[in-house]
Amino acid sequence: MENEIKIDWTVPRENKNPKTKQPYKRGRNWTIVVYLDSAPSNWESIIKQEPVAISPLHDKDITEDGERKNPHYHVILSYKGNKSFEQIDEIARLLHAPIPQRVNSLTGAVRYLTHMDNPEKYQYESFDIRAYGGFDVDSALSLSTGDKRQMLREMIDFIKDNEIIHLVDFTNYCLSDNAPAGWFEILTERNTLFLKEYIKSNWQKYKSGEEMK
Template structure:
């Protein structure tokens, strides 16, 4: 009967699929993006962080946050070999890609400079949209905003809401395109019917 290995004797797997690092414009080679593109792996690049501040309010050096996404786990040495030509920071493991991408624009850090989600760049088939789906709290907040807008602007046609959202409120539009159409269409129809009944 074989003995069980103790947890201390088990080899720790220090590999992971997602890694992040920081690239500085003043030290990276001009073709640094192409170097990563040539790796043929999905990766994300943040907007240029050129408005970040240190704790003493001094300006940080402009930089990009990058994240590599592999189908299989990679160890530190493998990632270092890939990114060493970039003259960037050492790679760090990404525990949550959603949190990482939200940090790219400081979505959860209102005290920091806010960058545009649309300025996140995607390579190798990477897509960021799914990482920014609204939480339940976000959805409830959006519902309140939309209802207030409908009331304030006396909206009685669903198409007017959709047109406004498409042009001005992409988060609203995303909800209307997916799972909130029935609710808001019914709400607007109810307002219109109520007005008609009052006019009789």
């Protein structure tokens, strides 16, 4: 098409988180989305030299409007030392990919490769994940005890800050795209009773406050 916009992939891009509009700090873990209709044919060979995990082909994802998304791969890079946005963007541009994003939870990112914690989305097969450069998928897939405790603290803070008084509302949030990766697993694994009682106490406190007015 004559009006098709051509991107110069040799030009470095601005370091800016699209959500916060702030620059990314250096980090060990990053993610890139690779689209089939723009990636070079040898894109996987380019990335193989890095410590990387590649998702199955996401060709059954659906938008909120019910339309099929462009087929793509989710790529996770995990290094022993911190890398800058500029270093990762250089790799992303070689793959003709959108700007990379820093990963806060490596476990959550790896689990998202197959939508493990998003039952409302199409479930891809874990055995289709490919790893290179010493990336240990099995280790990354397992939430450590410390990760679980930290995640539970964050869930409690969310319930308190948002004055959630019904378990169904919190469950629906955990199932949504807005919830951090892993929350649904933490809720349903062994903490449902505890969170239910915490929310119930939140409701009782809220009710008492209303009756005193």
